[in-house]
Amino acid sequence: MTKENEVVKSIDSKNAEYLKKLNEHMTDKAGEYKKAVKNNDNSFSWVLDGDKDSIKNIEKSMSKSSRSIKWGLPNLVIGDYENAEFFLCLLNPRVQSSTSDGKNIKDYVKRETGFDVNVDDDQENYNDEFYSDEKKYYSHMIDKSTTALYRDVSNLQKIENLEDIFTKYIEDYENEPRIKKASFEKKNNPVRKQYYLHTYYNFVFRKEEIKDITKKSKKSKEKLQESKESAAQKEREVYKYLYTKKLSEISKLKICDLELFPYRTESTPNDSLEDKDGVGYSKMASAQFVARVIIKRALEKNSPIFAFRSYDKWEKVIRHELKECGVSDIERVYIIISKNFYRFSSSRSAALTKNNLKSVLTGEKISNNDYKKIQNIFKLD
Numbered sequence: 001m002t003k004e005n006e007v008v009k010s011i012d013s014k015n016a017e018y019l020k021k022l023n024e025h026m027t028d029k030a031g032e033y034k035k036a037v038k039n040n041d042n043s044f045s046w047v048l049d050g051d052k053d054s055i056k057n058i059e060k061s062m063s064k065s066s067r068s069i070k071w072g073l074p075n076l077v078i079g080d081y082e083n084a085e086f087f088l089c090l091l092n093p094r095v096q097s098s099t100s101d102g103k104n105i106k107d108y109v110k111r112e113t114g115f116d117v118n119v120d121d122d123q124e125n126y127n128d129e130f131y132s133d134e135k136k137y138y139s140h141m142i143d144k145s146t147t148a149l150y151r152d153v154s155n156l157q158k159i160e161n162l163e164d165i166f167t168k169y170i171e172d173y174e175n176e177p178r179i180k181k182a183s184f185e186k187k188n189n190p191v192r193k194q195y196y197l198h199t200y201y202n203f204v205f206r207k208e209e210i211k212d213i214t215k216k217s218k219k220s221k222e223k224l225q226e227s228k229e230s231a232a233q234k235e236r237e238v239y240k241y242l243y244t245k246k247l248s249e250i251s252k253l254k255i256c257d258l259e260l261f262p263y264r265t266e267s268t269p270n271d272s273l274e275d276k277d278g279v280g281y282s283k284m285a286s287a288q289f290v291a292r293v294i295i296k297r298a299l300e301k302n303s304p305i306f307a308f309r310s311y312d313k314w315e316k317v318i319r320h321e322l323k324e325c326g327v328s329d330i331e332r333v334y335i336i337i338s339k340n341f342y343r344f345s346s347s348r349s350a351a352l353t354k355n356n357l358k359s360v361l362t363g364e365k366i367s368n369n370d371y372k373k374i375q376n377i378f379k380l381d
Helices: 004-039 064-071 105-113 136-141 148-156 162-175 178-188 195-199 201-205 208-216 218-224 229-243 285-298 311-324 330-340 368-377
Strands: 077-079 086-090 255-259 305-308 341-344 357-359
Touching: 004 105, 004 136, 004 285, 064 105, 077 148, 086 285, 148 195, 148 229, 162 229, 195 201, 195 229, 201 229, 201 368, 255 285, 285 311, 285 330, 305 368, 311 330, 311 341, 330 341
Parallel strands: 086 255, 086 305, 305 341
Antiparallel strands: 077 255, 341 357
16 A cells, blocks of 8 residues: 555645646636627636546537536635535535526626626626636635635625514415425525525534524524424524624634536536546546545544535545555555545435434444534534
8 A cells, every 4th residue: 555645745746736737727718708708709618628528518519507617617625625624525516596597608697797797897806706807716716715604604794684584584485385385495595595504504503502592582483393484493593693703703614615526507517527427527637636635634643524415426536536646455545534424315415414414434324423523613602
């Protein structure tokens, strides 16, 4: 077996080379992107040279998924991956809106940003989707300065009359016919736009802190607990809790989000790959990079905790990169690095709940103590 320090040395060398090329690519593409939006040039694509061979007909296709892959601003890392204690490992970033299927690049960018983008003005930022400063695009792809949770809480704290909005939402939901409830929730949930908080992270805050808060609103809780609105009530208490927290506290949380496939799709990107057995991800330079990040951190004595969505696809890339970094006894090394690997029990949900996480090694549900370790990483002062 290759010694641990030799594996790390190989990873450091490969990652440094990748980041250098990525910086050059994103900077060059930024100028092309601005020109493409200005001139409505639909031939533009963000897809990296090291990823092109794994994506079907990306140069010529104008399908809905191909448009979002080519035109949507990609991201690979959100968080300080060198110091994070918890990693949420996802398949790929979502589009900002399910209506982001513009027929041309200018229309697509408008739908994603919410603005008629004026390429020639000096507005610094259009909702983190379009930047005047061309250097910002690399920072969007590898963003070590913030976390997805911080962004969502920051946006949450900008909402006025949060309690009134929640109350109105719950009342309206209760009055909707059963058959329309699912679509109503998706369309009208007032906090659904805080995607990472709503979909993944709010669950880790539902313990001591939430218990104390619900005591203060016992009457309201009892009124709702017999219906599905009790779930909205629990989420509301989390949001009320985070609404009062200083952003400086949120910024100190050592968490990081990784994307296996950095390009945006509304549904799974599997159909866009050259093969559908997961090997296609292993051929992508971007996926190889995040897999190496995981391997290096997982080799540490006190390794972080990793929660994987689409774990089977991640596993193939991680194993591929172990081999590429010179590991001969892959099975034994994989057991070592996966001691803190967890996958989601549900194929549809990646909610970070105790009942939805199971150990990759044992296949058993996460223990109370290990789940508490995750919650402690998110503990606020």
